[in-house]
Amino acid sequence: MxxxxxxxxxxxxxxxxxxxxxxxxxxxxxxxxxxxxxxxxxxxxxxxxxxxxxxxxxxxxxxxxxxxxxxxxxxxxxxxxxxxxxxxxxxxxxxxxxxxxxxxxxxxxxxxxxxxxxxxxxxxxxxxxxxxxxxxxxxxxxxxxxxxxxxxVRAAALRRHASVEAARRAGEREYLAMLHDTASATLLMVATGTGRFDWLPERANRDLEALAEAPGLGAGHVDLAAMLSTLVEDSATRLDHLVEGPLPMPSTAAFGILHGVREAVANVEQHAGVDKASLTARVDESGIVVELADTGRGFDPGSVPPHRRGVSGSIVGRMATAGGYATVESRPGAGTTVRWRWPG
Known part of the structure; x- marks a missing residue:
């Protein structure tokens, strides 16, 4: 040269x-x-x-x-x-x-x-x-x-190992959250029920279907509005819902919202002391917003023990893993509002 x-x-x-x-x-x-x-x-x-x-x-x-x-x-x-x-x-x-x-x-x-x-x-x-x-x-x-x-080479190996471990832990967290939202919630409802269990077979079948799925979901898109409508139909709590659909979004985020809403509805059934709540889903300038509100007894989010994973794991943590975020607003005697946002 x-x-x-x-x-x-x-x-x-x-x-x-x-x-x-x-x-x-x-x-x-x-x-x-x-x-x-x-x-x-x-x-x-x-x-x-x-x-x-x-x-x-x-x-x-x-x-x-x-x-x-x-x-x-x-x-x-x-x-x-x-x-x-x-x-x-x-x-x-x-x-x-x-x-x-x-x-x-x-x-x-x-x-x-x-x-x-x-x-x-x-x-x-x-x-x-x-x-x-x-x-x-x-x-x-x-x-x-x-x-x-x-x-x-060593740094690349460590990065690969860290990525594998992070994926493994994320899968474990997702499965534990799924277990909490399905089988654990169903067993708790049985333990605190009034003696009528005609709803149990259908609920158990849905839990088994959910647990049989792999923890990781595909990268396709689904209609969140249709998924929420199915949840409204199957819920024991009466849900006044206003869902502006369709709401297409990645399946991982959609299932994160769906399971979070299911957990929040279960919390209403078990803790709020009311038999109804309102569910809305819409699109605004920040993305897709889903909101579940009740007028029940409410609670202090800061007083929830660390070992209770319903709010922090199944609702907030799961949505953060999916790439969005969820917030819980509540105080004793003033009801509870749970809000999910997906910025996509």
Whole structure:
């Protein structure tokens, strides 16, 4: 990606007498880069690299000893460092190429210098340190990246586990709420009844059908108005209802409202001391609103013990799980109003 634009810029700026030589050099560099993409770790690639660095290092026999600010030294320095990244999966090849490059520079500098002169110790030490630092930097980066990858894998596993556990707990809460609204409520009505149980078989059948359903409901849409009309027909409490239908909404939210209304109606039957209530369902600017109100004895919502799950679990909690919200307004002697809102 860099060789081609740099080569084109070089062709535009060189003198005419070296244009052909420059074009050949650019073509060879492009061919070399393409070959590295196709054969990144071939043995012949390492051999060509070794021959190239040896030729450049020994070119000092022609040009004379090159100091540390010369292009020969810069080439050797860059080569001894970049091979650690080019041959990252073959550390012995990388170390060998760095050693060949440094050795060729040292030999060329020594042989091109005056007889009996001192070899270039300091530049060679610098080249060795640079190569070692390059390898150490690569190993450090690789360690950090691997640690990050392992951390991401662990985090993803924890997220999956948390999602599974949340779904499992939500299913358990839904089933417990269903059990509370059906079988438990029916048994309580039997225990506190007056002795007439002609309604019990039909109610028990409805409870069994509800409990046989899976806790999770589909993502389809149903008509809440039709569902509430069925509840009005089956309720032992007389419900003055005004349902403006149809009210299409997701089935999960619709069943959350339906079971919440059923629980609230059961509370009227058992605790309110009245035999009727009013049920309304409509659409306003905030979404779908369902309201159940009675004029019974009422209660203080703040005084309900934590283990009583009828209001907090079957009404408020279930609607919150479905994506809406429910509120309970009541005080002793002033009746009770339960309101469900679905913002969809």
């Amino acid at each position: 860099l060789v081609i634009p740099c080569g084109l810029l070089g062709l535009l700026t060189v003198a005419h007498d070296v244009l052909v030589f420059t074009a050949v050099a650019v073509a060879l560099l492009v061919a070399w880069c393409l070959s590295r993409l196709k054969w990144p770790y071939a043995h012949w690639v390492a051999a060509v690299q070794a021959a190239t660095v040896v030729a450049i290092g020994l070119s000092q026999l022609k040009t004379g000893p090159q100091p540390v600010d010369s292009w020969v030294f810069v080439f050797t320095s860059v080569t001894s460092g970049t091979t650690q990244f080019e041959w990252n999966s073959k550390p012995l090849v990388a170390a060998g190429l760095s050693a060949v490059a440094i050795g060729a520079y040292w030999a060329g500098n020594k042989l091109a210098g005056p007889p009996g002169g001192w070899p270039p110790v300091a530049p060679v030490v610098r080249l060795v340190v640079e190569a070692a630092l390059a390898r150490g930097g690569y190993l450090l980066i690789r360690t950090w990246v691997r640690n990050a990858d392992r951390g991401e």
